[in-house]
Every structure is written in structure tokens, then in C-alpha cells.
Amino acid sequence: MAFEKRALAGRQVHPVGLGCMNLSWAYGDPPPHGDRIRLLERALDLGIDHLDTANIYGLGKNEELLGEAVMDRRADFLLASKMAIIVRDDGKRGIDCSPGAIARSIDESLARLKTDRIDLYYMHRFDPAVPVAEMAGAMARLIEAGKIGSYGVSEWSAAHIREAHAECPMAAVQTEYSLWTRQPEIAVLETTRELGIAFVAFSPVGRGALTGTIGEAPAFGQADIRAGMPRFDAEHWPANHALIAEFCALANRAGVTPAQLALAWVLAQGPHVHAIPGTTSIAHLEENFGMLSCDIAPETIAEAGALVGRRSVSGPRYNSAMQASIDTEDFAD
Numbered sequence: 001m002a003f004e005k006r007a008l009a010g011r012q013v014h015p016v017g018l019g020c021m022n023l024s025w026a027y028g029d030p031p032p033h034g035d036r037i038r039l040l041e042r043a044l045d046l047g048i049d050h051l052d053t054a055n056i057y058g059l060g061k062n063e064e065l066l067g068e069a070v071m072d073r074r075a076d077f078l079l080a081s082k083m084a085i086i087v088r089d090d091g092k093r094g095i096d097c098s099p100g101a102i103a104r105s106i107d108e109s110l111a112r113l114k115t116d117r118i119d120l121y122y123m124h125r126f127d128p129a130v131p132v133a134e135m136a137g138a139m140a141r142l143i144e145a146g147k148i149g150s151y152g153v154s155e156w157s158a159a160h161i162r163e164a165h166a167e168c169p170m171a172a173v174q175t176e177y178s179l180w181t182r183q184p185e186i187a188v189l190e191t192t193r194e195l196g197i198a199f200v201a202f203s204p205v206g207r208g209a210l211t212g213t214i215g216e217a218p219a220f221g222q223a224d225i226r227a228g229m230p231r232f233d234a235e236h237w238p239a240n241h242a243l244i245a246e247f248c249a250l251a252n253r254a255g256v257t258p259a260q261l262a263l264a265w266v267l268a269q270g271p272h273v274h275a276i277p278g279t280t281s282i283a284h285l286e287e288n289f290g291m292l293s294c295d296i297a298p299e300t301i302a303e304a305g306a307l308v309g310r311r312s313v314s315g316p317r318y319n320s321a322m323q324a325s326i327d328t329e330d331f332a333d
Contacts, residue, residue, distance in 0.1 A: 002293060002294070003016075003264075003267050006273075006274060007198060009119050009150045009172060010119075011078055014047060014050065016275055018040075018277070019202055020040070020057070020062055022280055024057050026057075026225050027207070031280045035280070036065055036280075039285060042286075043285060043289075044073055044077060046285070049076060049077045049078060055085075055108065055109050056085040056086075066079075071113065079113070081109050081113070081121060083097075084105075084127065093325075095325060097130050098138075107147075110147065116146075117146060117149065120151070121142065121148040123151070123154065124155075125154065125326075126157070132163045135164065136165075140168040150170070152172035156175075156188075156327045158190075158329065161173055173188060173198070173199055174200040176201070176203045176317065178210060180231070181206065182331075183317075183331065188328060189270065189273075197272070204275040204276070205263065209232070210262040211258055212244055212251075216237075218232055229317065229318065230318075231316070236315030243314075251304075254300045257287055259288060259291070260287065260296070261300070263288060263291045264291055265301050265304050
């Protein structure tokens with residue numbers, strides 16, 4: 001099974017893009033600056049034509065990185081960024097999708113990115129304090145002003161997606177989705193398919209778990225957000241590590257890497273589905289993008305889906321504090 005280009009925000013792009021977050025934040029200390037530049041340049045050289053960032057990644061540093069590294073090749077890729085997550089004066093995170101915040105955030109992001117237009121601009125989380133019509137209306141005004149090509153939302157419920165789409169048609173919905181995170185299958189995946197909205201899966205290799213490279217006793221530092229995620233803790237990781245070993249054996253029998261099988265499974269869930277794996281390694285970048293030319297049998301993809309899923313994975317994806325900001329439907333058990 002090979003994967004051709006797919007529609008996203010008014011253009012055809014490869015369905016494996018690049019999530020740029022961990023070049024600046026999230027999974028341990030980021031690599032040296034020069035290595036980050038080289039990875040982004042290599043991504044474009046390979047043909048990756050969908051780069052995803054956000055204003056919160058590194059508190060603007062990730063957007064600045066893209067502005068420095070690749071804006072001289074602006075025509076070569078679809079640029080996606082996000083707004084909504086803020087850091088309050090007390091250091092805690094919050095959400096602000098008020099029209100004023102949207103108007104300020106786009107100008108700040110454009111300046112950091114050194115460009116005059118973002119192709120796809122997401123509201124990173126749902127803001128329950130702002131009427132959906134006001135949020136969608138603010139995005140419509142950015143489209144009218146030429147500052148963005150289209151808008152999307154991230155981790156929104158199907159009902160709120162429908163409400164916003166009725167006010168101003170959206171181009172994409174971004175949500176965590178992988179073999180071991182299946183919440184979009186409750187309602188969001190079908191809603192996007194029905195409405196003709198692209199679905200963009202972030203963390204499609206399970207925050208690195210489905211690569212098979214995390215050992216029996218992971219030791220994440222303070223700079224690694226996985227240290228606070230239940231599936232990686234001492235209670236749940238032993239069972240997940242054993243499950244992933246079975247998954248790796250399946251990938252090995254198919255002649256592909258575990259990451260490639262995980263990505264193929266995500267893309268096989270619908271022709272409107274895209275994936276944006278992140279990496280700090282050029283070798284892994286090439287491996288991920290190389291999946292598009294792998295010949296993986298549909299039966300193998302189906303077997304992967306039956307092996308790794310909500311009934312076999314141990315632990316919830318987020319702790320209660322992180323889950324509180326998620327609008328996407330969750331399983332009752």
C-alpha cells in the first residue's frame with residue numbers, strides 16, 4: 001500500500017508532514033541550533049511539504065526557528081501554525097480564543113515566522129469562555145484580510161467542529177491519533193470525513209512509544225512532557241512495553257520499521273487523513289517520509305490495528321490536569 005498526495009487547506013501535499021514542536025520543546029533538551037536548521041532543510045529537500053508549528057512551542061522560539069531556516073523556500077511547503085494556549089502571569093497555562101487574542105496572535109506569529117501569510121491557522125484548544133461563532137468569525141476576518149489561507153481547530157469535539165464549520169468552513173482538524181490513542185474514532189474522524197475536512201494526526205507514533213526505541217525503564221528528564229503521562233509511568237509502562245515488543249515483531253515480519261507501520265495504519269484510516277510525526281533525527285525523518293513508498297499489505301495494517309488499541313494499551317493518554325483542556329470526546333472506560 002503506497003500513499004499519494006492528499007488535499008489539505010486548498011493544495012495537494014504528501015500525507016506525512018513534519019511536526020516541528022520537539023525541535024524547540026517537549027521531549028527533552030532540543031538539539032543544537034545548527035542541527036535543527038539542517039533537519040528542516042533536509043525535510044524540504046526530501047519533498048516534505050507540510051510543516052506544522054505553534055506559538056506556544058518554545059514560547060515562540062519554534063516559529064522563529066522556521067522563520068530563520070526555511071522562509072527562503074516559502075513556496076515549497078504548506079505552513080501551519082496555531083494559537084490559543086497562553087502562559088498566565090502565575091506561570092500556569094490557560095486558553096484564550098477571544099477575537100482580540102486571535103488578532104494579536106496572528107500578527108505576532110507572522111513576525112516571528114518572517115512571512116505575510118500562514119496557510120493553515122489553528123485554534124490550538126477549545127475556549128469555553130468564548131462563543132463558537134465569535135471564534136469562527138475572528139478566523140473568517142483573518143482569511144478576508146489575507147493573513148491566513150484557511151483555519152482549523154485542534155482537540156475540539158465533533159459538536160463544536162460542526163458549529164464552527166457552519167459559521168465559517170474550516171480546512172482541517174488536528175487531534176492526537178495513533179494506534180494507541182483512538183479518541184477520534186468516537187466522533188471526530190467520521191465528522192471530518194462527512195464534512196470534507198482534512199484530519200491531521202499529531203503524535204502518530206505514540207510520542208515515540210511505537211518506534212520501539214524506549215527501554216524497559218524510561219528515565220525522562222524534567223524537560224520531557226512524557227514524564228507526566230500515565231502510559232509511561234511505572235504502573236503502566238511494563239505492560240505497554242511488552243505490547244510494543246509484539247508490535248515491533250509484526251513490523252519486522254512485514255519488512256518495515258515500527259514507526260513506518262504505525263504511520264501507515266494512521267493514513268489507512270481514511271483518504272482525508274494526514275500525519276505529522278516529529279523528530280530531532282534526520283535518519284528518523286527519512287524513515288518516516290520513506291514510509292510513503294513502502295509496500296505494506298492491508299492485512300498487516302489491519303493486524304496492527306487489532307493488536308494495539310484502546311483495550312490493549314494500559315493507562316490514559318493524559319493525567320487529569322492535561323485532560324482538562326481537551327474538548328475531544330473521551331471513552332467512558
